[in-house]
Amino acid sequence: MLLSKYSDYIIYVVDLRDTDRLVIAKEEFLAILEEEELRGAAVLIFANKQDLLGALDDATVTESLELHKIKNQQWAIFKTSAIKGEGLLEGLDW
Numbered sequence: 835m836l837l838s839k840y841s842d843y844i845i846y847v848v849d850l851r852d853t854d855r856l857v858i859a860k861e862e863f864l865a866i867l868e869e870e871e872l873r874g875a876a877v878l879i880f881a882n883k884q885d886l887l888g889a890l891d892d893a894t895v896t897e898s899l900e901l902h903k904i905k906n907q908q909w910a911i912f913k914t915s916a917i918k919g920e921g922l923l924e925g926l927d928w
């Protein structure tokens with residue numbers, strides 16, 4: 835992963851079909867939030883592959899990544915389908 839020295843925002847993409855790696859995704863996500871350079875950066879989550887059957891809902895992702903515990907940073911979660919181009923612009927507009 836590449837991080838610029840002082841980033842204004844983080845975009846984190848979660849694969850809604852990859853339930854097996856949700857725990858790893860959470861660990862990685864929490865480690866990113868602890869990066870000194872990213873303190874205060876806005877956090878944008880793309881919950882991707884929402885077009886596929888069996889995709890997790892965003893409430894489950896919110897709970898799994900413990901987004902509600904983020905106190906000093908703005909955050910938002912958008913359901914996306916990268917393949918269909920859905921939800922991406924809404925997220926980037928946020």
Ligand SMILES: Nc1nc2c(ncn2[C@@H]2O[C@H](COP(=O)(O)OP(=O)(O)OP(=O)(O)O)[C@@H](O)[C@H]2O)c(=O)[nH]1
Pocket residue numbers: 849852882883884885886914915916917918
């Ligand atoms: N249906 C669908 N397919 C997608 C979407 N985004 C990416 N893919 C497809 O998923 C496949 C794997 O892409 P990613 O999951 O992004 O790649 P990756 O994380 O390196 O792959 P894994 O490690 O196997 O998960 C590719 O064929 C993509 O075209 C999406 O929103 N919807």
